[in-house]
Amino acid sequence: DIQMTQSPSTLSASVGDRVTITCRASQSISSWLAWYQQKPGKAPKLLIYKASNLESGVPSRFSGSGSGTEFTLTISSLQPDDFATYFCQQYYSYRTFGQGTKVEIK
Amino acid sequence: EVQLVESGGGLVQPGGSLRLSCAVSGFTFRTSTMNWVRQAPGKGLEWLSYITNINGGKNYADSVKGRFAISSDGASNSLYLQMNNLRAEDTAVYYCARDRAPGGDAFDIWGQGTMVTVSS
Numbered sequence: 001d002i003q004m005t006q007s008p009s010t011l012s013a014s015v016g017d018r019v020t021i022t023c024r025a026s027q028s029i030s031s032w033l034a035w036y037q038q039k040p041g042k043a044p045k046l047l048i049y050k051a052s053n054l055e056s057g058v059p060s061r062f063s064g065s066g067s068g069t070e071f072t073l074t075i076s077s078l079q080p081d082d083f084a085t086y087f088c089q090q091y092y093s094y095r096t097f098g099q100g101t102k103v104e105i106k
Numbered sequence: 107e108v109q110l111v112e113s114g115g116g117l118v119q120p121g122g123s124l125r126l127s128c129a130v131s132g133f134t135f136r137t138s139t140m141n142w143v144r145q146a147p148g149k150g151l152e153w154l155s156y157i158t159n160i161n162g163g164k165n166y167a168d169s170v171k172g173r174f175a176i177s178s179d180g181a182s183n184s185l186y187l188q189m190n191n192l193r194a195e196d197t198a199v200y201y202c203a204r205d206r207a208p209g210g211d212a213f214d215i216w217g218q219g220t221m222v223t224v225s226s
Contacts (some may be wrong), residue, residue: 001168032210034212034213036151036213038151043201043203043216043217043218043219044151044201044213044216045216046206046212046213046214049206049211049212049214050212055212055214087150087151089151089153089212089213091205091210091211091212094153094156094165094167095141095153095156096153097143097150097151097152097153098150099150100150100151
């Protein structure tokens, strides 16, 4: 099974900060990676698919990069609505989620 | 409107069974790949199973293989998850979700979730 490891688990940041979250796969998954945002009590929301493609309606301050085993999600200028938990997911072989990164207010 | 609506959650005793449903509207269900994902209280997301409606292909996470069964009904545009021999660790919110494209993709549409509590 493919394992996904996110870092950090928690990130404290301020509005306007540039934020980067990393996701590592236990084996190569090419570009078959997605990023989701989840707020308390809500379903996850797709942000990025195929490592770097922005889902329709998602603000352009979100971007994704990487391939193989290492991937990043970047928020270029953190907004109040962005304080949430973020998950990566591989869909190269079945599907596996990372453990999540909580972005909290500094 | 594109929508997924889960139902069927509730309180069940250890060893018991439950069947979850996911009502689909707003897109062509018969060509979609659909998934079940769960989230234990305060924990992360765990993918459980998918079904590719166009050919009936199915797969399961090891944690539920042999206990859970995914199925779908094109006539009623519904997805199901039959859960047997439930354990305390199956307590979670259960979500249905759609692949962006059939056959393996990110999940672009999610339901609101239904809570399953396994407890005596």
